[in-house]
Amino acid sequence: MEKENKNNNLTSIxxxxxxxxxxxxxxxxxxxxxxxxxxxxDDAAVLDFKTNKVLISTDMLVEGVHFDLAYTPLKHLGYKAxxxxxxxxxxxxxxxxxxxxxxxxxxRFTLESVEELYLGIRAACKKFKIDLVGGDTTSSNxxxxxxxxxxxxxxxxxxxxRSGAKENDLLVVSGDLGSAxxxxxxxxxxxxxxxxxPKNQPDxxxxxxxxxxxxxxxxxxxxxDFFAKNDIVPTSMIDIxxxxxxxxxxxxxxxxxxxxxYEEKIPLSxxxxxxxEEFKLHPTTIAMSxxxxxxxxxxxxxxxxxxxxxxxxLTVIGHITNDSKEANLxxxxxxxxxxxxxxxxxx
Amino acid sequence: MEKENKNNNLTSIxxxxxxxxxxxxxxxxxxxxxxxxxxxxDDAAVLDFKTNKVLISTDMLVEGVHFDLAYTPLKHLGYKAxxxxxxxxxxxxxxxxxxxxxxxxxxRFTLESVEELYLGIRAACKKFKIDLVGGDTTSSNxxxxxxxxxxxxxxxxxxxxRSGAKENDLLVVSGDLGSAxxxxxxxxxxxxxxxxxPKNQPDxxxxxxxxxxxxxxxxxxxxxDFFAKNDIVPTSMIDIxxxxxxxxxxxxxxxxxxxxxYEEKIPLSxxxxxxxEEFKLHPTTIAMSxxxxxxxxxxxxxxxxxxxxxxxxLTVIGHITNDSKEANLxxxxxxxxxxxxxxxxxx
Numbered sequence: 001m002e003k004e005n006k007n008n009n010l011t012s013i014x015x016x017x018x019x020x021x022x023x024x025x026x027x028x029x030x031x032x033x034x035x036x037x038x039x040x041x042d043d044a045a046v047l048d049f050k051t052n053k054v055l056i057s058t059d060m061l062v063e064g065v066h067f068d069l070a071y072t073p074l075k076h077l078g079y080k081a082x083x084x085x086x087x088x089x090x091x092x093x094x095x096x097x098x099x100x101x102x103x104x105x106x107x108r109f110t111l112e113s114v115e116e117l118y119l120g121i122r123a124a125c126k127k128f129k130i131d132l133v134g135g136d137t138t139s140s141n142x143x144x145x146x147x148x149x150x151x152x153x154x155x156x157x158x159x160x161x162r163s164g165a166k167e168n169d170l171l172v173v174s175g176d177l178g179s180a181x182x183x184x185x186x187x188x189x190x191x192x193x194x195x196x197x198p199k200n201q202p203d204x205x206x207x208x209x210x211x212x213x214x215x216x217x218x219x220x221x222x223x224x225d226f227f228a229k230n231d232i233v234p235t236s237m238i239d240i241x242x243x244x245x246x247x248x249x250x251x252x253x254x255x256x257x258x259x260x261x262y263e264e265k266i267p268l269s270x271x272x273x274x275x276x277e278e279f280k281l282h283p284t285t286i287a288m289s290x291x292x293x294x295x296x297x298x299x300x301x302x303x304x305x306x307x308x309x310x311x312x313x314l315t316v317i318g319h320i321t322n323d324s325k326e327a328n329l330x331x332x333x334x335x336x337x338x339x340x341x342x343x344x345x346x347x
Numbered sequence: 348m349e350k351e352n353k354n355n356n357l358t359s360i361x362x363x364x365x366x367x368x369x370x371x372x373x374x375x376x377x378x379x380x381x382x383x384x385x386x387x388x389d390d391a392a393v394l395d396f397k398t399n400k401v402l403i404s405t406d407m408l409v410e411g412v413h414f415d416l417a418y419t420p421l422k423h424l425g426y427k428a429x430x431x432x433x434x435x436x437x438x439x440x441x442x443x444x445x446x447x448x449x450x451x452x453x454x455r456f457t458l459e460s461v462e463e464l465y466l467g468i469r470a471a472c473k474k475f476k477i478d479l480v481g482g483d484t485t486s487s488n489x490x491x492x493x494x495x496x497x498x499x500x501x502x503x504x505x506x507x508x509r510s511g512a513k514e515n516d517l518l519v520v521s522g523d524l525g526s527a528x529x530x531x532x533x534x535x536x537x538x539x540x541x542x543x544x545p546k547n548q549p550d551x552x553x554x555x556x557x558x559x560x561x562x563x564x565x566x567x568x569x570x571x572d573f574f575a576k577n578d579i580v581p582t583s584m585i586d587i588x589x590x591x592x593x594x595x596x597x598x599x600x601x602x603x604x605x606x607x608x609y610e611e612k613i614p615l616s617x618x619x620x621x622x623x624e625e626f627k628l629h630p631t632t633i634a635m636s637x638x639x640x641x642x643x644x645x646x647x648x649x650x651x652x653x654x655x656x657x658x659x660x661l662t663v664i665g666h667i668t669n670d671s672k673e674a675n676l677x678x679x680x681x682x683x684x685x686x687x688x689x690x691x692x693x694x
Contacts, residue, residue: 054401060449060483060494102407102494136407140492147407147449147483147494 063143078120094154165255181290183214410490425467512602528637530561
C-alpha cells in the first residue's frame, strides 16, 4: 500500500484535507430530482416533499479519531453524538424530529457497554423529542464507529442557509466559545497523569463548566424557538462544531461576503479565561479555533437588532462587509488580522 | 478489556447476535412525534410529512466484515453499497430519491481510490435517479467504513410493510436466488489461489453471471414499477439481503403467520446449479441461506395471481398459512422441513 502513496500521480488524502476531498467528490454529482432543494454543501440537505421541507443531516464518529473512551463515558458519547447532529438541523433553522443510528463495534464491547451508549442517545432523544427510526448494528475489526442521520423539517421561508449573509448584517453568536476545547485539554492532561499514577484522584472541581461543555454539550434548540417567537429569520446560520474561524469563513465563502469580528466582543466563560491562564494559552485563539461548542453563529439584518439585544445569551460579535476577500478579526489593540481556518482537521 | 467479557454478569455481543441486540436497544425507545408512522423494525422508517410519506433507510459496511478489498474493486463496492440501500426503500414499495454517504478511511487510501469508490456510487445514483444530498468523510485507524442513508417516498396506501401477509396469500420472489453467494465463493477461492501463485491467470468465464450477481447486484426498481403499472399492492414485502430463510421468517414473525415454500419452485440460475455441483454444495441450501441477491420477496392476495403469472421474472414459491409456528420448506421428496434462519451473522 505504501507503494500507492509513493506514486507521484496519486494524491494522498492527508495532503488534501477533508473539505477539499468533499469538494472533489461532490462536484461530479448533479441534482436530478425536483424534491432536492439543497444537497451537499450546507449543514443539512433540504428536500421538498411539498408541505414542510424535510431536512437531513449525517455524521460519522470514529473511536481514536473523534473520541477517546479513556476519558469519554459511553453515555456522554451517545448523548453528544446525537447533539452534534441535531445542531446541524437547528443550524438550518429547522426542527429535528427523527434520527437513525448505526454503530459498528469490535468484540471488546459488551451489551452493557452498548446500552450505556444508548442511554445517552435516549436521553438526548427524550430531551429534544426525537424519534429513533432506524439504524444498523454491525461488528468492526477495531474500535467503535457511530454514524447518525438526523431528519427534520422547516417551513420553506424560514430555512436559513449559509449563503444568505448580506453587507451590514450583524454577526451574532449564542452562548460562549472555546470552553468545550479547554474541557478536552483538561481531560487529556488528567488522562496523562492517570497513566503515570492510576491512584491519583484528580480534583476537577475548578473545571466543572469546561468538562460539561466537552462531555455534555447542548444543541441550541432554544435559540431556534427564540427566533420563531420573535419573528426573526436569520439571513445565514451555521453551527460551531469546528471553531469560529472555520465557520465564519464558510458563511463568508457561501454568501460571497467578508466580515469584521471584534475580539473584545467574543463571549468567553470565566472558567475558560482561568484555564487559559493556567495552560498558558490565549483565550481568543481557543475561542476562534476550538471546536465542539455547538453554538450557533448567524447573521441578521440590522432591523432585528432591537429583538436580539435583550437576550443575555446572544452576542453581536461583528458585522458583514461586502469585500469577500476580507474576513478580519479586529483585535483589542485595534489591529486587523485576517481570519484563517484553524478548524479541526480530520485527516 | 478481556476482563469485561469474563465477568459473568455481562452479556457478550457475539453471543447475543445482531437481531437480538437491535431488539434490546430499540425496545426502550418510544415514538413521540406524530410524523413518525413506522420506526425501527422494517426495511425503512415511514415518516408522515403530510402529502407523500418519506422513507428513510440506513446501512453500515465495514471492511473485513462486509467486504474484502482483495477481491472487491472499489467501484463495484460503491455501486453495491448504494444498491443495498435502495433495495430497502424498494422493499417498502417506495421510490428512492436521495442518499447520504459517510465514509471513514485509513491513510492507506489515496484520493484516486476514493474516486473509484464514488464512481460506483455515482453510477448507481445515475441509473436509479438518486441525488447524493449529504454525508461525512473522515479518517479511521483501520480500514474503510461506509454508512449510507437512503431517503424515498411513497403514497400512503401503497406502502408495503413486512407485517401485512395474510393466510392464503401467495409468496412470490423476483429473479433467482443464491447466485450472489456462489459468486463470493468463487472469488474467495480465486483469492486463495492468487495468494499461492500470483502469476496464475484465472479463467472465470464460466462464472460470469455469479460474479456479476456478487459484484454488481441490481436493486429491483423494475418490480416496483411493475406493481404500479399493474395496480398491484403486495400485502407484505422484504428484500433478500440475508438469505430467503431469514427473510421469510421476518415476514412470518411480523405478520404473525406461517408459510409453505416449495423447494421445486425456488428459482435458481443454471450457473448456480453448475457451480454447486463443482463446489459440492446443495443448491437449495445456498438459495435459502446465501445473502446479497437483493431480490424482492413479497406476498400478494390470490386475486392478483393473474397479474403476476405472466411475468417471466416473478416466481410463486409458496403460500402463507395461518399457523405462525409453522414456516416450512416442502422438499422435492415431499418432506416437510421447518425453516430456520441461516442468515448472515454480523457478529
